[in-house]
Amino acid sequence: xxxxxxxxxxxxxxxxxLRALDGIDLEIxxxxxVAIMGPSGSGKSTLMNILGCLDRPDSGxxxxxxKDVAKLGKDDLANIRSQRIGFVFQSFNxxxxxxxxxxxxxxxxxxxxxxxxxxxxxxxxxxGLKDRMHHEPNQLSGGQRQRVAIxxxxxxxxxxxxxxxxxxxxxxxxxxxxxxxxxxxxAQGRTIVIxxxxxxxxxxxxxxxxxxxxxxxxxxxxxxxxKT
Ligand code: ADP
Ligand code: MG
Numbered sequence: 570x571x572x573x574x575x576x577x578x579x580x581x582x583x584x585x586x587l588r589a590l591d592g593i594d595l596e597i598x599x600x601x602x603v604a605i606m607g608p609s610g611s612g613k614s615t616l617m618n619i620l621g622c623l624d625r626p627d628s629g630x631x632x633x634x635x636k637d638v639a640k641l642g643k644d645d646l647a648n649i650r651s652q653r654i655g656f657v658f659q660s661f662n663x664x665x666x667x668x669x670x671x672x673x674x675x676x677x678x679x680x681x682x683x684x685x686x687x688x689x690x691x692x693x694x695x696x697g698l699k700d701r702m703h704h705e706p707n708q709l710s711g712g713q714r715q716r717v718a719i720x721x722x723x724x725x726x727x728x729x730x731x732x733x734x735x736x737x738x739x740x741x742x743x744x745x746x747x748x749x750x751x752x753x754x755x756a757q758g759r760t761i762v763i764x765x766x767x768x769x770x771x772x773x774x775x776x777x778x779x780x781x782x783x784x785x786x787x788x789x790x791x792x793x794x795x796k797t
Contacts, residue, residue, distance in 0.1 A: 570760055571597040576629035578615050589615040591783035602755040604771035605764045607780035613764045617733050621654050622646045651680050655722030657732035661714045663706040669693055670702050673721045692720035712743035729760040736770050748773040
C-alpha cells in the first residue's frame with residue numbers, strides 16, 4: 570500500500586542544511602496499524618507530511634497504492650489527499666461555529682460528493698457521536714472533538730488514515746478511548762498510521778517504528794497487538 574525507498578528531506582535554516590529525514594526505507598501493508606515513534610525533532614511530522622502528500626521529499630521514492638507520487642501533478646495530489654487519505658491532528662482542527670455534521674461534511678463537499686449529510690451522520694454514528702450531531706466544537710469535550718475529527722477523516726472512505734499525535738491533547742483515559750476507536754476502525758480493515766511518543770499509545774499498534782535523527786532506529790512487531 571505504501572512503499573518508501575531511501576527517502577531524504579532536508580531543511581535549510583540560516584544557511585545550514587538539516588536532514589529531517591535521512592534515508593527512510595519503509596513498507597506499510599494494507600490493513601496495518603502502525604506507530605511512528607521517536608523523540609521530538611526526530612522527523613515524525615516530516616514523514617507524515619510526505620506520506621500525506623502535503624510535502625515532497627528531496628530524493629528517494631514514495632509509492633502510494635502502486636503510484637509513484639513524484640510523477641503526479643497538482644490535481645492528482647489534491648485528489649489523493651481528499652479521497653485516499655484521512656488526516657487526524659493533535660489539535661483536532663475543527664471549524665468553530667460549524668456543528669459536528671457540517672465539520673464532517675467538509676471533505677465530501679470538497680470532493681463534490683452527493684448525500685453529504687447522510688454520509689456525515691453515518692460517520693458520526695461510527696465514532697459514537699449519534700447524539701452530538703448538532704453540537705459545535707466548543708460544546709464538546711476534547712475526546713468528543715477528536716471523535717468528530719476522526720469521523721471527518723473516514724467520511725470519504727480513504728485508503729489510509731494518518732494521525733499525528735492524536736492523543737497529545739487528551740488525558741490518559743480519553744486517549745485510551747480514542748485508541749480503542751482507532752483499533753475498531755483498523756479491525757474493519759482501515760490502514761492506520763499514528764505518530765506518538767507515548768509507549769501507552771503505541772501498544773495499540775501492530776508495527777512500531779522508532780525514528781531518531783531522521784532514520785529508522787528500529788522497526789518491530791508488537792507481540793501484544795490484538796490481545797486487548
Ligand atoms: P517531530 O515531529 O519528530 O518532532 P519534525 O519532523 O517536526 O520532528 O522535525 C524534524 C526536524 O526538522 C527538526 O529538527 C525540526 O526542527 C526540523 N524542521 C521541521 N520542519 C521544519 C521546517 N518547516 N523548516 C525548518 N526545519 C524544520
Ligand atoms: Mg511532530
